[in-house]
Amino acid sequence: MHAQIEILASLQTVDREIKEQTGLKQGLLSEFQTKEKEFQAKKREVEVLAAAYAEKEKLRAEKDRVFQDEGRKATDKRMRMNRIKNVKELQALQREIDQTRESNGDLEEELIKIMQDMDVLKAQIQTKESEMAAMREEWQNKQQELKTQITGIDQSVSEAASRRQSIASQVTGDLISRYELIFSRRGGTAVVEVASGICQGCYMNIPPQLGNEIIRSDKVHLCPSCQRILYIKPVAE
Numbered sequence: 001m002h003a004q005i006e007i008l009a010s011l012q013t014v015d016r017e018i019k020e021q022t023g024l025k026q027g028l029l030s031e032f033q034t035k036e037k038e039f040q041a042k043k044r045e046v047e048v049l050a051a052a053y054a055e056k057e058k059l060r061a062e063k064d065r066v067f068q069d070e071g072r073k074a075t076d077k078r079m080r081m082n083r084i085k086n087v088k089e090l091q092a093l094q095r096e097i098d099q100t101r102e103s104n105g106d107l108e109e110e111l112i113k114i115m116q117d118m119d120v121l122k123a124q125i126q127t128k129e130s131e132m133a134a135m136r137e138e139w140q141n142k143q144q145e146l147k148t149q150i151t152g153i154d155q156s157v158s159e160a161a162s163r164r165q166s167i168a169s170q171v172t173g174d175l176i177s178r179y180e181l182i183f184s185r186r187g188g189t190a191v192v193e194v195a196s197g198i199c200q201g202c203y204m205n206i207p208p209q210l211g212n213e214i215i216r217s218d219k220v221h222l223c224p225s226c227q228r229i230l231y232i233k234p235v236a237e
């Protein structure tokens with residue numbers, strides 16, 4: 001195998017390591033994002049419930065005001081009873097009092113219903129809030145773990161990057177940029193072996209003539225099918 005291709009092959013080993021570690025880090029970072037979205041969703045649930053509760057509270061206050069007013073009116077009517085002069089007036093007033101009593105009864109029922117709804121909402125809010133608190137606590141522990149993992153990844157990536165630099169400095173000419181282009185376009189495999197006349201990158205046959213050239217010449221040869229840089233291990237004699 002030619003020296004330059006051999007160097008590229010070891011560069012590829014390091015580059016794959018970096019690629020793998022970077023992928024792992026991306027995965028961990030997306031865990032952070034997912035968790036953040038979960039928090040936001042839970043928070044919105046609480047906000048929606050709190051808004052519904054506030055709406056009920058407003059309604060309750062309104063109904064309560066009407067209820068108090070009606071109560072005062074009923075008291076006034078009862079006071080008027082004392083000043084009644086004839087039966088006709090008495091009957092009319094009695095009807096009014098009955099009507100007021102009936103509508104106050106309805107109001108009272110409505111108020112009770114509203115307050116029951118409020119109790120339900122309050123319980124739901126408390127449940128959601130404690131779910132949120134539990135989520136937060138669990139996440140805080142997990143977060144620490146993830147941060148440690150990410151720090152570890154960053155360290156091994158920077159260590160690999162300096163190894164890469166010293167290997168890359170041994171590659172001559174524009175070979176490195178050709179290699180890098182193939183590496184990024186071909187899913188992290190730029191340098192492949194030809195084994196038994198088959199490219200190990202795409203598993204297509206390599207013409208025998210090309211095989212011979214790869215062994216003989218110092219030039220860089222690409223697979224005609226997948227355009228990867230080819231090498232052939234010398235056969236032990």
Ligand SMILES: [Zn+2]
Nearest residue numbers: 199202223226
């Ligand atoms: Zn190929």
